[in-house]
Amino acid sequence: MTKATALTEETAHRTLVAVCRRVGFDPAGAELIRIGSNAVYRLAKPVIVRIARDGETAGNARKQVAVARWLAAENYPATRALDVDQPIELGGHVTTLWESASEEEEYAPLAQVAELIRRLHELDAPPSLALPQIEPFAKLDGYMPDLERVDRSDAAFIRQRIEHLQGRYEELDFALKPGVIHGDANVGNVILDRDGNPLLIDLDSFCVGPREWDLVQTALFYERFGWHTEDEYRQFVDIYGFDIMSWPGYPVLAEYREISMTLWLSQKAVSDEGAANEVHKRIEAIRTGGSRRDWAPF
Known part of the structure; x- marks a missing residue:
């Protein structure tokens, strides 16, 4: 693979055109849905093109495609990988292609999010899928260079906080049986298709680990951010069958997620x-125990 270039709208579009030429698609009229960890385009035909940011490996992209095809074989409602030879490595970036489930990005109700997570946790991945074990702090290590872009005292605080958090994490006694997890399960990763049915998307973080990881963000969004109502959260708990907030390890995973969300954003700070x-x-709120209700989505 050629040396990666920074993922900007210009480089992403250049890669999009090259990929479309490779597979015989027309890039004319492609809509840039978002650019973050990936540049995500919707073509005029019902196809989604995801172009990974620097550091994304072809191995992870191959895993996403393999997971999608396994879930399709299980008739599990998730994003479907196109039947083309992929991932595609061009322009220093790794690209995957997916069926477009809808022309609009409408998120599913929280009750349907709970149902999809519960159904996922009932599946046993075949050994041939070779899913990795979750390594949450290795992921944070990957964000460390981005701390050079923020205030020095903030960076020092976060490094110290992560070290303390890792020690607490290693002492956790998880309540649920470990197994296959989405790794980033939340309302933002369950959309409605054209017929109004929920679909699980963004398979980047699929792995094997404690099932609590797929529950913590919903609890965090309810308890600390106020993005879900109490009724919505209680319905989520009832459908899934476990309240992570009743588990003593919840604050550890919740703080991890807050730090991860903050470090992810730090790559844009420069x-x-x-x-x-x-x-x-965000760092000041973590430092002082202040409110998270004013954290802006990015």
Whole structure:
């Protein structure tokens, strides 16, 4: 693979055109849905093109495609990988292609999110899928260079906090049986298709680990951010069958997620003043125990 270039709208579009030429698709009229960890385009035909940011490996992309095909074989409602030879490595980036489930990105109700997580946790992945074990702190290590872009005292605090958090994590006694997990399960990764049916998307973090990882964000969004109502959260708990907030290890996973969300945003801090201010605000809230209700989504 050629040396990666920074993922900007310009480089992403250049890669999009090259990939479409490779597979015989027309890039004309492609819509850039978002650019973050991936640049995500919707073509004029019902196809989604995901172009990975620097550091994304072809191995992870192959895993996503393999997971999608396994879930399809299980008749599990998830995003479907196109039947083409992929991933595609061009322009220093790794690209995958997917069926477009809808022309709009509408998120599923939380009750349907709970149902999809519960159904996923009932599946046993075949050994041939070779899913990796979850390594949450290795992921945080990958964000460490981005801390050079934020305030020095903020960076020092977060490094110290991660070290303390890792010690607490290693002492956790998980309540649920480990197994296959989405790894980033939350309302933002369950959309409605054209017929109004929920689909699990974004298979990047699929792995094997404690099932609590797929429950913590919903609890965090309810308890600390106020993004879900109490009724929505209680319905989520009833459908899934376990309340992670009743488990003593919940605060550890919740703080991990807050730090992970903040570090992910720090990669934008050098070129986006709004992102830089948001990173500082979030770190100050973690430092002081302040409210998370004003954390802005990015």
